[in-house]
Amino acid sequence: MSEPVLTASALRKTYLSGDRRIEVLSCVDMTVLAGESVSIRGESGSGKSTLLNLLAALDAPDSGEVFWDGKPSIGTEVRGTYLGMVFQSFYLIPELDALQNVLMARRMVGRVGSAEKARAKELLAKVGLVERAHHLPSQLSGGERQRVAVARALMNSPQLILADEPTGNLDEKTGDAVIELLLGLCAETKTALILVTHNAAHAAKTNRKTLLHEGKLHDVV
Numbered sequence: 001m002s003e004p005v006l007t008a009s010a011l012r013k014t015y016l017s018g019d020r021r022i023e024v025l026s027c028v029d030m031t032v033l034a035g036e037s038v039s040i041r042g043e044s045g046s047g048k049s050t051l052l053n054l055l056a057a058l059d060a061p062d063s064g065e066v067f068w069d070g071k072p073s074i075g076t077e078v079r080g081t082y083l084g085m086v087f088q089s090f091y092l093i094p095e096l097d098a099l100q101n102v103l104m105a106r107r108m109v110g111r112v113g114s115a116e117k118a119r120a121k122e123l124l125a126k127v128g129l130v131e132r133a134h135h136l137p138s139q140l141s142g143g144e145r146q147r148v149a150v151a152r153a154l155m156n157s158p159q160l161i162l163a164d165e166p167t168g169n170l171d172e173k174t175g176d177a178v179i180e181l182l183l184g185l186c187a188e189t190k191t192a193l194i195l196v197t198h199n200a201a202h203a204a205k206t207n208r209k210t211l212l213h214e215g216k217l218h219d220v221v
Helices: 048-055 098-107 114-126 142-154 172-189
Strands: 004-017 020-033 037-041 063-068 083-087 160-164 192-196 208-213 216-220
Touching: 004 048, 004 192, 020 048, 020 192, 020 216, 037 048, 037 172, 048 160, 048 192, 083 142, 098 114, 098 142, 114 142, 142 160, 142 172, 160 172, 172 192
Parallel strands: 037 192, 037 208, 083 160, 160 192
Antiparallel strands: 004 020, 004 063, 208 216
């Protein structure tokens, strides 16, 4: 049986709105196994992005714990190599070409040499963009920019990729292609994936489906 790459236990998160305290997440538990893909759906404002930020240790829960590979994520220095992230808005650096944007994931955690450059080019080939390696983001379509973001997320061979509405800025056909690419590459590399999406068809393609409703995470059969 595969080992967990991520475990969340009893996560709670509240926010203040004026003098009101709003509970967004209430006692959320989650386990993701190595190589597993899990989707999270929920209504707008249900706390999906909040949950993803807690799982990525980009924000701290009011209570509860998150573990990466059995170790507490809080204060960790390994985020850049343990996690890859894909966002709705791409977050490519506009002054850097596609190849350098992919390499930026490596520059954030260490040295970039010939082996790293070769890997970045290999990843761009896998996402169908090797011939666009030296194009700036402004010269790429939305779908191409998200393909660069997928390659960047895989650059450091992470154990887990967190994808937050990765097709939100794409048309239906392009979004479908990006999801197929993301799921295919994660399966090929045995990388676990948590996919936050509002799209039921995209969620249905993951190994396990969950729904975030009224602050709790429910498995969907």
